[in-house]
Amino acid sequence: MDRNKGKKSLPALFLLALLFLFPVLYMLFRSVYTAGDGISFLSYYEVLLGRPEYLVRFFRSLGMCLLIAAGQTLISCLAGTAFAKYRFIGDRFWFAVFVLFMILPIQVTLLPNYILLEMLGFLNSWKALIIPAVFSPFGTVWLTFVFRAVPDGSLDAARIDGANQLQLIRYIITPAAKPAVVTLFVLTFTESWNMVEQPMIFLEREQDYPLSVFLAAVSQGDIGIQSVCGLLCLVPVTFFFLYYREELTDGLKDVLWG
Amino acid sequence: MKKRNNGFLLASPALLGFLVFYFAPFLITCWYSVSFGIGKREFVGLVNYQELFENEMFLLAVKNTCRYMLVTVPVTLGAAVGLSVVLRHVARGVTFLRLSFLYPMIMPIASIVLAVQFFCGDSGFLNRMLTLTGMQGTDWLHTSAAFWILCILYFWRFIGYYVLIYFAKLQMIPGEYYEYAALYGAGEWQKFRFITWPLLIPAVLFTLVLSVMNAFRCYREAFLLGGNYPDDSIYLLQHFMNNNIRNLNYQKISAAAVSILAMLLLVSAAGYAVYRLVKRRRAYG
């Protein structure tokens, strides 16, 4: 009885899925078709071979986002273990503060951040984008919830064998929660890949803008080039999405209250 | 076994970074919100807050943001629950479906903006269809229809995320529960109400928090589609803050920031209290 029900709604669901994928299909379409010239691959040439600036921006953004994702994951692993498995002064208070700040929109701290970054001399370089993002509270909160579920028994056993803290994290906790850690990496990468407000405010020169802002800000101009750039933008995220398919579906469900 | 103070070293990078880049700036904001002056700042008490709450634009922004959340969150969560229940019955292709629903969340904003402009822009698809049938089309993004466009955008973007979470939780429910229920003559709706729904409640509460977070994030789409001064219906809190940053109106922004935090604090405190209540009732009931 269940299967029959499934079969009936299957076509409808697939149609729905296609609707969800609509922007991708649309971009594919616009990258080769223009109202005036019909089908032509000129846009692909211009973006990939004509000028290096699109690809250079692409690789710069890629490097930056990988750094952010790696940094955030690393720091969150450390802090997540601390909050989940250790007690220290004010740990409950700080955790609550982390959660609160996690929900806040970034505009709230954007202006003071600007002043602070100016004082530190980070403005107009990508340090201003990378460093605050690495310390975002989101990863810590996420991993704390996940690490809490790691059984203490294995930790104690390892401690008896003489493992120090870092070894504990590397060999016991992280493998146990691998889906969640990987999910954090991918989510952070995606967030930073889409970062728009911070670059516009913290960076002055248009040359430094990462690909996300570049695409969003250059709304006039050749729509073929825009579509190809958009498709280019999709590549890294799609890669992580497909490669870590299993981890993503497992990792997102691990964090459940109650 | 938890060791005292040993965790501090571990947490210190995160704590330090957080303090420097998130907490300290916020404290500066608090100071700015109760002071005034260019150059030398003087304490002025709650004057800024008073001005803020009399400011039309701020009130509009608050109203719009609340309205947006009240519309998107229940609809999206409800639809996600429904969709995940339906997905449970699907035998093949579940992975493809789940992944394609999830995809909008990770799609770069620029491509989404492109597609929306194609659809709803001046010379967009929708307008062309309308002119074919003889009706007038307008620049939808700059009318009050923009609100509904943004709602649809939220729905489309985040439903896959919630479906994923619910679906995972649903899969943990043993099939025997439903079979027993069927033996006793329970219909689909009853199965849902007495088996599925109670077990989903923790997940729903969690996604409630997430959905509020994500609703804030939709500012980006509103900004990219409507610009700095969009139509009244989608003028959100962040628009207010952004515009005042350009005017270097520090007082207003700081007061607004603190107010937003306070409101959020209130709401989450209330939510947490409800959560504890529900938990206690379930423990005793």
Place this chain on the structure above:
Amino acid sequence: MGMIKMTKKKIWNAGCVVLVLLLLCTVISFHVERLMRIPVEVVRGSQSEEEKAMRLARIPLSCYGEDPSTVFYVEEQEGLFGMELVAHTKEVWPIETAEDMALVPEQLDDDGLPLQIVRWSVYPLEDGDLVVVQEDGESRMLSGVNAEQLQELKKQLPGMAVCLFVLLAFMALGTWNLFHLQSRAYKRGLAGAVIILACLGILWAGLWTLEIPREYLPPEYILDVKGYVNW
């Protein structure tokens, strides 16, 4: 479990191939942009004393193309790799014309220096084109210096083709090694990465020696087959 691993491997391999191709495109596009820069000859308006007082200048008539009211001027702009020269259009109405010069209002840039106006270009310019300034561009083209250069290049063609082929083979090898990174064969993967980076470096450096005179490339873009056929 086996099936999942296999798909993962395929995705990793595809990702590696895409990455290496994109890197290759980046290197090539750098040089394509360099080769497609249109050589121009520029001139600053000349002024006699009285013309200076009246804020007028003289420019050659050849500065005007089909449109008798606009000229192109060259400006330095900040590009991704430093300053680059870009051609822009400007409306400059000639006040009077004599023989081969035109009297025009003084054209100054932001710093008060006379604008560099394009006198001659290999191909018709469009607003925003990248250019490179050559003192003797036209004469090189007419006197056959460029033609000789092309002949030299043609002689080197087989050698270059062989080099290219070898490089690409090495890159394929490097990519294949990179595939193994997925199964945690770190040394092999690292070796692959090193090979690829080395090949790209050699390619990038090697392409600098490639100097194709611009007039032998199609006007629009380098892959325009029709342009080659016409020529």
